[in-house]
């Protein structure tokens with residue numbers, strides 16, 4: 001044996017330490033096989049599920065099975081069901097007084113599930129103003145200890161909402177409330193500022209994370225953390241967000257000065273000056289998937305600082321600012337401003353949204369996607385369980401909008417689907 005080792009030029013101490021390390025991993029309850037199987041047990045949703053939704057046939061719903069969908073609908077139209085699933089804000093404050101128990105009961109993931117995921121930590125900015133239950137289910141579904149989560153709760157949010165979300169955040173070292181809060185007015189600069197505050201905070205607290213993703217309380221993931229990490233790697237350092245030519249109907253947003261009147265955006269008679277450096281203004285979404293380098297540019301590049309100063313009195317700057325920065329030469333992960341590099345919301349992986357005017361019956365060439373099975377809010381589909389079958393076939397990391405008051409089954413079945421997929425990938 002020793003002779004063989006000598007021939008291989010392996011020192012004995014190396015072999016011994018390898019054997020010891022292997023034994024330690026195998027025997028230690030905190031690591032290796034013990035860790036994964038314990039995790040698989042405590043994390044599985046199939047055990048002791050007493051939630052009112054558990055009678056639904058989620059595998060049928062995910063396949064678009066008509067009978068399973070009708071069953072779910074019958075359940076959700078009853079008042080009694082909605083009363084049963086309602087969770088008052090105060091109960092989150094109570095439940096999080098014992099953090100260990102809260103994480104255990106709610107089955108939070110407490111270990112990175114793979115080295116691959118550990119090697120690519122993510123930074124999230126989550127902007128919320130209401131509906132604590134939706135927020136908590138979103139956080140739980142994306143939570144993993146190696147990622148960072150910055151939470152921006154609106155300055156105008158109800159005190160009970162702020163208290164409940166702070167209480168949840170206090171249970172996790174990597175979930176924190178942003179240091180500067182804004183009063184967010186729809187379509188105003190404040191929406192951008194809320195994300196900027198989280199970006200600065202996230203950039204300051206850690207130099208480890210590699211990608212940034214911003215979310216709101218009505219988003220929900222379509223991919224597990226492992227799938228997300230793999231898709232991000234495949235971007236080769238690039239960003240993924242909607243960035244295309246601005247439709248003429250939206251041009252007034254950046255050619256006329258707007259201001260806030262009674263907590264709403266109003267246009268004035270004053271024309272805006274052209275953007276700094278004659279930057280081409282592109283159209284996009286408030287939501288993006290961008291590299292750390294992109295965030296560094298947002299926080300430090302003087303061209304971007306000038307663009308942001310210019311954008312403060314425009315309408316809905318969130319829907320053109322990131323799209324425009326994504327086309328400024330030199331910004332990490334950006335695309336050249338030539339229109340050949342335009343990217344639509346359907347092609348970007350940041351967010352799946354069903355706009356009412358792009359919906360249509362199946363087989364119609366005009367339709368971008370099938371009809372909404374939930375209801376519409378500001379022309380955007382709030383998903384129902386019937387949308388899931390189509391949704392899980394899309395490449396997007398997140399979808400918008402979900403609402404436990406509209407259809408709790410859609411979120412419930414998606415939670416189960418993601419959890420099962422994540423567990424199946426633990427080896």
Ligand SMILES: *[C@@H]1O[C@H](CO)[C@@H](O)[C@H](O)[C@H]1NC(C)=O
Pocket residue numbers: 057059060061063065068
């Ligand atoms: C759930 O739906 C699937 C697929 O449609 C079906 O095969 C299965 O029997 C259903 N399960 C229950 C418990 O109804």
Ligand SMILES: *[C@@H]1O[C@H](CO)[C@@H](O)[C@H](O)[C@H]1NC(C)=O
Pocket residue numbers: 179197200201204
């Ligand atoms: C980030 O850190 C710098 C330097 O310590 C500090 O000046 C700045 O205020 C910090 N910003 C945030 C948002 O924490």
